[in-house]
Amino acid sequence: MKIELSECREMSDKEEASTRQREAYMHIMMSLSDLAEEGKAEQLLPAWIDKYLQRCSPIPGDDIDLDIARICNINQLYQQEIELYNHILDSNPYLPQGWTYLASLQVLNGDIENSLNSVEFALAIDPDDTQALLVKGQDCLLLSNFAEAEKALTKYINLTHDDYYNIALANCMMHMGKKEAAHQLLDEHRLPVIRSVKDRPAKADMWAYIADIYRIGGYYTEAIRAITNALRLYPDAPHYKMMKGSIYLDQGQMGKAVMYFLDVAAAE
Numbered sequence: 001m002k003i004e005l006s007e008c009r010e011m012s013d014k015e016e017a018s019t020r021q022r023e024a025y026m027h028i029m030m031s032l033s034d035l036a037e038e039g040k041a042e043q044l045l046p047a048w049i050d051k052y053l054q055r056c057s058p059i060p061g062d063d064i065d066l067d068i069a070r071i072c073n074i075n076q077l078y079q080q081e082i083e084l085y086n087h088i089l090d091s092n093p094y095l096p097q098g099w100t101y102l103a104s105l106q107v108l109n110g111d112i113e114n115s116l117n118s119v120e121f122a123l124a125i126d127p128d129d130t131q132a133l134l135v136k137g138q139d140c141l142l143l144s145n146f147a148e149a150e151k152a153l154t155k156y157i158n159l160t161h162d163d164y165y166n167i168a169l170a171n172c173m174m175h176m177g178k179k180e181a182a183h184q185l186l187d188e189h190r191l192p193v194i195r196s197v198k199d200r201p202a203k204a205d206m207w208a209y210i211a212d213i214y215r216i217g218g219y220y221t222e223a224i225r226a227i228t229n230a231l232r233l234y235p236d237a238p239h240y241k242m243m244k245g246s247i248y249l250d251q252g253q254m255g256k257a258v259m260y261f262l263d264v265a266a267a268e
Contacts, residue, residue, distance in 0.1 A: 001028065018056070022064045025052045026071075033071045042075050049080045053087055061088035061095050078109045094125065100132040107135065112142050130159050137168065146172040163189050164196060167206070171213045179217045186210060186222075204233040208240055211247065220251040238264045 004024040011017035029048050032041050052068065059065050065088055072081035085102040088095060099122035106115035116139045122132035133156040140149035150172040153165055166189040173182035190210050197203040211226035227244045234240060245260030 001025075019064070022052070022056045025056065026064050026068055029068055029071050033075060042077065045071070045075055045077060046080055049077070049084065053083065057087060058091045059084065059087040061092040061098070078105055081105055082109060082111075089121075093121070097122075097129075097131070099125065100129055100135060103132065103135045103139075107139065107142075112139050115139050116143070128155075128159060130156055133159070134165070137165070141168060141172065144175075146175045150176065164193050167193055167210060167213070171209075171216075174213050174217045179219075182213065182217060183219060183222075186213065190226075200233060204230045204237070204240070207233070208243060211243060215247050215250060218250075220247055223247045224251075236267070238267060 001024060005021065008017040008021045008024075011020070025048065029045060029052075032044050032048065036044060049068070049072065053059065065084065069081050069084050069088075072078070072084060082102065082105050085098065085105065089098050089102065092098070099118050103115045103118035103122060106112070106118060115135065119132050119136045119139060122129050123136065126132070133152045137149045137152035137156060140146070140152060150169065153169045153172065156162070157165055157169065166185050170182040170185040170189075173179075173185065194203060194206055194210075197206050207226050207230035211223045211230065214220070214223035214226060224244065224247055227240060227247060230240045231237065231244065241260045241264050245257045245264070248254075248260065249257035
C-alpha cells in the first residue's frame, strides 16, 4: 500500500490516481476475505474499511465500492456495509435500489427507525418500488404502525400479486379492528401460503404467526387449530405449548391452559 499510495501521488491524472488507490484497498480487502484464516477476516476487515472511508472519500458508488460492500456482506459486517452505503448515497443519491438496499441492511441490523427513513427516500424516488414498499410494510409492523403497514403491504401486493404477504396484511387488519376482512384474508390465503413454505421450522413458525393473528381477533377455535398444526411439526416446542396455553386462557378454559403451562414448566 505504501508503494501504491506513493505512485498514486506522483500521477498527473488525479481521477485515475484516485481509482487506482481505491482498487488497491479493494484488492487487499478481497484477499483478506478470500485467504484469511477462519474468523480472521471479520477481525481485520473493519480497520481496512475505516481507512478506505477516511482516505478515499468522496465514495462514488461505482463497481469498486459495490465489490467492497459485497465483501462486507459476505463477512456479515453489516454495520460497516451500512456506513459504506451512507457514503455512497451521499455522493450518488439516485443509485438504483441504493436506498432500498440500505433500508434492508438497517432492518437486519435492528435499526428500524433509520430503515424507515431510508425507505422513504427510496419511495420519493420511485413510489412504485415494490421492494421498498415491502420493507416499509415490515418496518411499520415492527413499530406497530399498523395503518401505514396496511397501506404499504396493500400496494405491494397489488403491484406484485405476491399472495404470501397477505398473512402480514391480515395481521395489520386484525390489529386495526378490521376483523372480518382479516379473517377472510386468512381463509383465502393461509393454506396456499403454508404449502409454499418448504422449510419445516419456517412452516411451523408461520402456523404460530397465523394462530396469533386469529387470537388477536378473538377467533379462538381457528387459533387453536393453527397452533396445533405447529405442534404437529414440533410436538415438544415450549413456545408453541405456551402459545396454546395462552389461547386457552384467553378463551376462559383455565384447566387446559394450566395443563400446557405445567407441561412447559416440567420440561425445564
